[in-house]
Amino acid sequence: MRRIYEDAAYRTPQSCWWRDTAPPEDQPQLEDDHRTEVAIIGGGFTGLNAALVLAKAGVETTVIDAEQPGWGASGRNGGFCCLGGSKLGSRLLAQRFGNDQRNAWHRAERAAVDHVDALLAEHQIDVDRHSDGETLLAHTPGAMRDIENGADQTAATYGVTPEIIPKEHLRQRGLGGAFHGGVTLPIGFALNPARYHAGLARVVRSKGVRLYGQTPAQAITRSGASWRITTPGGTISADKVILATNGYSAEDVPDWLRARYLPVQSSIIVTRPITRSEQVRQGWTSLQMCYDSRILLHYFRLMPDGRFLFGMRGGLRATPRAEAALSRKIRADFRTLFPEWRDVEITHEWSGLVCLMRSLTPFAGPVPDEPGLYAAMGYHGNGVAMGSYLGARLAETMMGHTPTGPFPAFLSKPPARFPLGSLRRLILAPAYAAATLFDR
Ligand SMILES: Cc1cc2nc3c(=O)[nH]c(=O)nc-3n(C[C@H](O)[C@H](O)[C@H](O)COP(=O)(O)OP(=O)(O)OC[C@H]3O[C@@H](n4cnc5c(N)ncnc54)[C@H](O)[C@@H]3O)c2cc1C
Secondary structure (H helix, E strand, C coil): CCCCCCHHHHCCCCCCHHHHHCCCCCCCCCCEEEEEEEEEECCCHHHHHHHHHHHHCCCCEEEECCCCCCCCHHHCCCCEECCCCCCCCHHHHHHHHCHHHHHHHHHHHHHHHHHHHHHHHHCCCCCCCECCCEEEECCCHHHHHHHHHHHHHHHHHHCCCCEEEEHHHHHHHCECCCCCEEEEECCCEECCHHHHHHHHHHHHHHCCCEEECCCCCCEEEEECCEEEEEECCEEEEEEEEEECCHHHCCCCCCHHHCCCCEEEEEEEEEECCCCHHHHHHHCECCCCEEEECCCCCEEEEECCCCCEEEEEECCCCCCHHHHHHHHHHHHHHHHHHCHHHCCCCEEEEEEEEEEECCCCCCEEEECCCCCCEEEEECCCCCHHHHHHHHHHHHHHHHCCCCCCCCCCHHHHCCCCCCCCHHHHHHHHHHHHHHHHHHCC
16 A cells, blocks of 8 residues: 555554543454455445445445554544535635535535434434534634624524624633634534444444454455455455545555545644633633634534543644654644643543545545446545545445435545645645744
């Protein structure tokens, strides 16, 4: 597998809080030669949601993961089950694809959150859920004005009433930090992603899906009317294949993927449980999940056990030096935004890869000129809900069924290649530098 980051980006995180709360269950390695109707490469939320839909329809399905299902971003994210998935704003979506598709996209965002909500309820998966919707906090007075001016548009877009929180009300709402006000949209909730993944894996297995770990697809080739997947311990022959490898994709598995996705690092720190009196001192007692209005945004939430999760984007290298710099930055930002907690011990710290697309929209559809090969990826760091949803919708359309939720046509438009090939992450360096200046 040819991947574009340094090896460290593909190592198992040593200190991920979710792994302590729901240790991943190891699946066996694939051995010998197998035949299946559908093979899914990648056992995260996308792959398992596709597998569940297929298995419920009676389709024989096999999922393989290079490490273990849930090892990728699905097992190490911030657990914000929320709107999002595209980096194109509403206006640009309408300009590029027309109003109908723009509206269908916004309905899909809501449907994605509802999809996960329904899955958890149907299968009684306990995910330590909290937060009533999601709150955006303004990092400058200007950002607060933008929030206020955009409230009507947001209401029209999502069909809900956003709640504006003036700066002077933040502390009494338990959201006391260095912010200038905010807005809550009553859509979304926070979850423990490892528990969601473990519950989903259990359900998928109970429906007869075969799950394999330590089984990297080394090559995916056509063999007559089928696809042949080569792994270290054996092969799989499948009528159809879904690529669900997202930010952990490789340039050559299959070659079609080369330069069509752009992995970007995102990092998270988690503190020891913060006592009630420490919470009160900072003025932050709310379990609401929040993010700020910076371009390189921070996302954070106090969890039910008192631990605080704080995450941000930013790393373009995975060298020891770059990782140390990122670690210093995330800790410094945390202490600036929550000064009363500057001495609180940080017990866990990890990072992972999210996936950007050149179109700034996700892809979920057939790979052109490769009958039977499909992919779903590119949620721009918002794939808890959207990855789950598009995995399910892709499986439906692959079977020739009408998708059971909004699924705008532009999502199936084949992704274009980024310039600069394997050096493409350099594209982001000037954008990150500009954002750092702009975000002050
Ligand atoms: C630090 C961080 C924080 C995030 N926070 C949030 C958040 O709060 N809310 C949100 O909505 N989204 C968040 N995201 C994004 C979200 O986690 C992802 O969009 C989502 O999990 C993608 O799921 P997936 O199944 O498509 O991919 P992944 O979960 O990344 O799974 C891909 C899998 O493919 C496997 N694989 C790769 N190549 C091969 C191969 N050749 N053969 C076999 N297997 C292979 C990998 O081992 C991996 O397990 C975050 C991501 C990160 C990294």
